[in-house]
Amino acid sequence: MQQPQPLVRIEGLVKSFGTHVVLNGIDLEVQPGQKLSLIGPSGSGKTTLLRCVNYLERPTGGHIFIDGEPIGEKLKDGRYLPMSDRELAKLRSRIGMVFQRFNLFPHLSAIENVMVGPVKVLRQSKAEARAAAMELLAKVGLAEKADAYPDRLSGGQQQRVAIARALAMRPKLMLFDEATSALDPELVGEVLNVMRQLAVEGMTMIIVTHEMRFAESVSDKVVFMADGAIVEQGPPGQVFRAPQVERTRAFLRAIEDH
Amino acid sequence: MGVLDLWEMIRPELLTAALATLQLALGALLLGLVLGLLLALARLGGNPLLGRLAGIYIEIFRGTPALLQLFIIYFGLAAIGVTFSSFQAAVIGLGLNAAAYLAEIYRAGLEAVPKGQTEAAQAIGMTRGQVLAWIVLPQALRVVLAPIGNVAISLLKDTSVASLIAAPDLMLRAQDLSSQYFMPLEIYLIVGAMYFALCFPLSLLVRRIERAQERRS
Amino acid sequence: MDDAVGSRLAELWPYLLQTLLLGAGTTVFLTIASLLVAIALGFVLALMRRSDNLILGGIARVYLEIFRNVPILTQLFILYFGLARLGITLPAATAAILGFGLNGAAILSEVFRASINAIDRGQGEAALAIGMTPARAMWVIVLPQAVRIALPPTGNFAIGLFKDTSLASAAAVPELAFRAKMLVSETYLTNEIYLMVAAIYLGMSLPVAHLVKRAERRFTPQKAH
Numbered sequence: 001m002q003q004p005q006p007l008v009r010i011e012g013l014v015k016s017f018g019t020h021v022v023l024n025g026i027d028l029e030v031q032p033g034q035k036l037s038l039i040g041p042s043g044s045g046k047t048t049l050l051r052c053v054n055y056l057e058r059p060t061g062g063h064i065f066i067d068g069e070p071i072g073e074k075l076k077d078g079r080y081l082p083m084s085d086r087e088l089a090k091l092r093s094r095i096g097m098v099f100q101r102f103n104l105f106p107h108l109s110a111i112e113n114v115m116v117g118p119v120k121v122l123r124q125s126k127a128e129a130r131a132a133a134m135e136l137l138a139k140v141g142l143a144e145k146a147d148a149y150p151d152r153l154s155g156g157q158q159q160r161v162a163i164a165r166a167l168a169m170r171p172k173l174m175l176f177d178e179a180t181s182a183l184d185p186e187l188v189g190e191v192l193n194v195m196r197q198l199a200v201e202g203m204t205m206i207i208v209t210h211e212m213r214f215a216e217s218v219s220d221k222v223v224f225m226a227d228g229a230i231v232e233q234g235p236p237g238q239v240f241r242a243p244q245v246e247r248t249r250a251f252l253r254a255i256e257d258h
Numbered sequence: 259m260g261v262l263d264l265w266e267m268i269r270p271e272l273l274t275a276a277l278a279t280l281q282l283a284l285g286a287l288l289l290g291l292v293l294g295l296l297l298a299l300a301r302l303g304g305n306p307l308l309g310r311l312a313g314i315y316i317e318i319f320r321g322t323p324a325l326l327q328l329f330i331i332y333f334g335l336a337a338i339g340v341t342f343s344s345f346q347a348a349v350i351g352l353g354l355n356a357a358a359y360l361a362e363i364y365r366a367g368l369e370a371v372p373k374g375q376t377e378a379a380q381a382i383g384m385t386r387g388q389v390l391a392w393i394v395l396p397q398a399l400r401v402v403l404a405p406i407g408n409v410a411i412s413l414l415k416d417t418s419v420a421s422l423i424a425a426p427d428l429m430l431r432a433q434d435l436s437s438q439y440f441m442p443l444e445i446y447l448i449v450g451a452m453y454f455a456l457c458f459p460l461s462l463l464v465r466r467i468e469r470a471q472e473r474r475s
Numbered sequence: 476m477d478d479a480v481g482s483r484l485a486e487l488w489p490y491l492l493q494t495l496l497l498g499a500g501t502t503v504f505l506t507i508a509s510l511l512v513a514i515a516l517g518f519v520l521a522l523m524r525r526s527d528n529l530i531l532g533g534i535a536r537v538y539l540e541i542f543r544n545v546p547i548l549t550q551l552f553i554l555y556f557g558l559a560r561l562g563i564t565l566p567a568a569t570a571a572i573l574g575f576g577l578n579g580a581a582i583l584s585e586v587f588r589a590s591i592n593a594i595d596r597g598q599g600e601a602a603l604a605i606g607m608t609p610a611r612a613m614w615v616i617v618l619p620q621a622v623r624i625a626l627p628p629t630g631n632f633a634i635g636l637f638k639d640t641s642l643a644s645a646a647a648v649p650e651l652a653f654r655a656k657m658l659v660s661e662t663y664l665t666n667e668i669y670l671m672v673a674a675i676y677l678g679m680s681l682p683v684a685h686l687v688k689r690a691e692r693r694f695t696p697q698k699a700h
Contacts, residue, residue, distance in 0.1 A: 056377055085385050093383025103378035107396050117382035120392055162378075169382050321680040322673050323641035325652055330669045337665040411544075418546035422645055429548060443556040450545045450553055457544035 005068055007032045007173055007204050008053060014061035015048055022048045024228040025062070030221075032172075035205045037215035037236075040225035041251060046208045049225070050175050053206065054095045055088060066091060066173070093121050096166030100178040102158040104150040110161045111137060111146040114168045122169070129168075136164040140194050156187030163194055174198065176207040212255060216240050224248045261444050268435050268445070275431035276452055282348055282420060282427055283413045289353025290409070294360025301365060312361065319358035325419050327351045332423045348420035348427070352413060359409055367402035368394065404471060407464035411457050418453075428452060484667055491658060491668060498654030499675050505572060505640040505650055510633055512576025517583030524588050535584065542581035548642050550574055555646060571643040575636060582632055590625035591617060623694045630687035634680055651675065 008030040015023040023045045030036050038046040051057040053064060055072040063080070064071050071091050073080040083091075104113050114133035118124040124132075137143050140160040150158055159179060166174060176195065180188040192214050199205060199218045209215050215222060215236065222239040224232045224247075232245045243249045259267075300312035319327065331354075332347035342350065371394050379389040421429035432449040436442040523535035542550065551574040558565055565573070594617045602612035644653035655672045659665050 054381060056380065089380070089383045089385040089388075091383075092381060095381070097378075097381040099374060099378060099381075101374055103372075103374040105375065105378070105393055105397075107400070116392065117384075120388055121383045165382065317681060317684075318673070318677065321684065322676045323638040323652065325641040325644070326655075326669065326672060326676065329652075329655070330666070330673070333659065334666045334669050337663075415544075415546040418548040419642065421548070422642075429546070429552075432549075432552075443553065443560050446549060446552045446556060450549045453546055453549060454541065454544045458540065461540070461544055 004032060006030055006065075007034075007067060008206070009065040009068075010049075010053070010062070011065070012062035013049070013052060013059055013064065015045070015052060015057060016060050022228050023052070023059075026228075026230060028223065028230065028233075030173075030204060030206060032204055033202050034221060035199050035207065035219045036221045036223060037219040038206065038208045038223050038225060039210070039212065039215060039251075040231075043227075044225040045228040046225050047177055050177050050206060050208050053173075053175060054092050054097055056097075066095065089121070093117070093169050094172050096169060096171035096174045098159070098162050098166055098174070098176045098179045100182050102150075102155070102162045102182075104158050104162055104165070106150050109147050109149050110142065110153065113150070113161055114164045117165065117169045133164070133168060136167050137161070139167075139197075140164045141190070154187060155183045156190045159183065159191045160194055163191070163198075167198075173204045173206070176205065176209065178208050178210065180209070180211060212240065212252075224251065226251070259439075259441070261448070264439065264441060264444055265448060268439070268448075271431055271435065272428065272449065272452065275426065275428045276456070278345070279414070279417045279427045280456070282345065282352070282417045282425065283410070285349040286352035286356055286413050286417075287410055289349065290356025290360050290413075291406075293353065293357035294364060297357060297361035298364035298368075301361065302368065316358045316361055319355050324352065324355050324416055325422060327355055328419065328423050344420070344423050344425040347423060348417070348425040352416055352420070355416075356409055356413055360406065363402050363405045363409070364398075366405075367398040370401045371397045400471065404464050404467045407460065407467060411460050411464065414457050414460070415453065483662070484664060487662060487664070491662070491664070491671065494654050494658055495651060495668075495671060495675060498649060498651035499679070501568075501648070501650040502637065502640050502652075503679070505568065505575070505643060505648070506633065506637045508572045509575035509579060509636055509640070512572060513579025513583050513632075513636070514629070516576060516580035518587055520580055520584035521587035521591065524584060525591065539581045539584060542578050547574070547578050547639055548645065550578055551642065551646065567646040567648045568643070571640070571646060571648050575639065575643075579632065579636060583629065586625055586628045586632065587621070590621040590628075593624050594620050626694055627687050627691040630683065630690060634683055634687065637680060637683075638676070 006029040008028075010026055010028040013023050013026040013028075014021070026045075026049060028049075038049065040046050048057055052059050053066075053071075055064075058072065063073070069091070070080065070083075072083050072088060074083050074087070104110075105116065108116060111130065111133050114136055115126070115129040118129040118132065119126055134143060134146060137146055140163055142157060142160055142164070145153060145157060145161075150161070153161065163179075179195065180191050183191065188211070192211065195205070195207070195214075196218055205218075207215065207219070217236075219236050221233060222236045223230055224239060224243075224245075226247055232239060232243060232248045234244075238244070239248065240252065243252060297312045297315060300308040301316075303309065328347060328351040331351045332342060332344060335342065335347075375393055375397065376389055379393040384392070417425075417427050418429040420427050421433065424430060428449055432445050436445050439445065520535045520538060523531040524539075526532060551571065554574045554577070555567075555570050558570060598616055598620075599609075599612050602616045603609065607615065640650055641652035643650055644656060647653060651672060655668055658668050662668070
């Protein structure tokens with residue numbers, strides 16, 4: 001059976017900061033509706049890889065294709081040219097990102113944070129955007145906090161608003177950059193629940209995380225990275241329970257002894 | 259003659275002069291705000307030459323006394339045929355001076371907005387212009403409000419320097435009246451109180467803004 | 476610039492430079508002397524502000540507000556005429572140093588107060604816990620660190636003071652700005668002289684500003700997130 005076109009295709013991705021090579025030639029595909037978890041020690045390049053997908057980091061080499069179209073560059077007469085600011089913004093609006101430090105806009109209330117994308121970027125009317133935003137806030141369990149400002153919300157609440165903000169753009173892909181790493185332990189669960197719900201609803205997700213149990217239960221594919229390269233990838237059952245590569249085994253052991 | 263009688267006699271003149279001082283300060287502030295913005299954009303923009311020129315301007319105007327700058331604009335330019343009235347020279351000089359400080363304030367304000375804000379805005383598909391207008395500038399504005407207030411207070415006080423190039427401000431009027439009434443101490447005390455009445459409310463306002471900022475972070 | 480001016484400049488510039496440098500020396504002297512007065516008095520005021528005594532705190536507060544909201548030039552004039560009224564005649568330079576010092580004390584008192592407050596309370600408490608008296612704790616633990624934090628803003632204040640000494644020219648104190656004015660009325664080489672003066676001010680203030688910026692990077696306490 002022929003595979004449908006992958007939603008994300010990463011080809012030979014290389015990224016260096018000065019002389020420091022962070023990503024050493026990554027090839028990866030994500031199918032529509034697939035949940036992919038990126039795990040690995042810090043410095044393995046998993047966050048950099050994620051940030052390349054929506055071009056917050058500019059690759060030094062290689063290409064990334066979203067739905068068959070390259071991101072950050074245009075193919076013209078067989079050559080790759082940089083993409084304009086406007087075109088890049090348009091592409092990004094179809095990809096949602098949730099950050100480790102939430103990055104909510106402090107001068108806007110929760111609902112305004114969720115509305116600002118649809119109003120300013122998608123040019124929806126305020127009324128339309130507000131109604132949709134209320135629905136999303138209700139979906140993440142924060143309808144009653146709609147008018148609260150970020151500094152009055154707990155970390156878990158802020159992150160859930162951040163997820164609603166990303167969802168407001170109706171993305172076809174959601175990127176999660178260690179979404180729970182900055183949260184107090186008792187607040188992690190409420191965010192993971194929202195992510196789980198999204199997964200069940202069929203969203204394509206790339207998740208960088210340290211929450212191994214969550215990754216195992218939610219993912220279709222797990223990718224273990226170290227030193228800028230993919231060491232092992234496969235279904236969670238394999239990577240977590242029967243890792244083929246010693247490096248993977250060592251990593252999982254180290255986490256367990258924690 | 260008692261101080262109160264003196265006050266009765268010279269009050270109208272002093273109030274007119276105080277108005278001139280306010281106009282001077284306001285004119286200089288406006289010039290400084292606009293020019294300072296241009297300088298900050300030159301520094302932060304892509305063009306390295308413009309950036310360096312702006313940087314040199316800022317260093318020169320912050321590294322020399324305002325009095326000297328006024329001397330050059332009033333006397334120095336006159337010597338090469340460009341004449342300003344003392345009032346104009348004062349507005350220009352104090353404005354050019356304020357611009358150098360305001361440019362740095364604008365820069366600090368923009369840099370105070372965390373990078374994550376720009377990234378989050380870009381992630382939902384805002385163009386660079388939209389990021390600036392809706393996310394970065396509103397936050398930067400809150401940061402610069404108090405420092406700009408302090409520049410305004412300094413400008414109000416620095417207008418007194420303009421008296422040394424004979425600009426018709428409060429201090430010059432005080433000097434004239436002193437030689438008229440031979441009560442210099444009383445007159446300068448009154449004038450000092452008038453400056454205080456102008457600056458103190460502004461100081462309190464700036465303090466309130468600073469405290470509100472503290473609470474926010 | 477025509478030849479007549481050019482040749483006058485050529486013959487006069489040693490005299491000009493010499494006079495201006497003498498003025499610069501006076502400027503530096505005024506700056507340092509005023510700085511010392513401002514530091515000493517500013518420190519006392521800072522302690523008064525921090526003390527539990529309401530009267531002392533109130534006096535310091537009033538002092539601060541008065542000196543911060545009135546122009547220095549006005550303060551200098553009031554001091555000069557006030558002293559004369561009291562029958563005290565000081566040389567103009569001394570009165571200027573006093574005036575700049577009193578004004579500077581107000582500004583520095585806030586700098587010192589903020590620097591002391593910037594030291595984590597926990598340090599003072601730890602010092603008390605091992606048995607130091609509050610005074611000892613302040614002297615041995617808090618102040619040494621507060622001094623380092625206070626260095627950059629004090630440096631910036633000193634640069635501002637250095638420029639403000641030009642106001643003493645109004646009282647005929649023979650510092651740089653005054654000498655410049657005199658030379659201009661003597662020789663009419665207006666722009667040449669003012670540019671030399673600007674260069675001299677810059678030559679002295681820029682290196683200090685550079686040092687202060689470096690100190691800022693080392694000594695400014697980073698706010699914890």
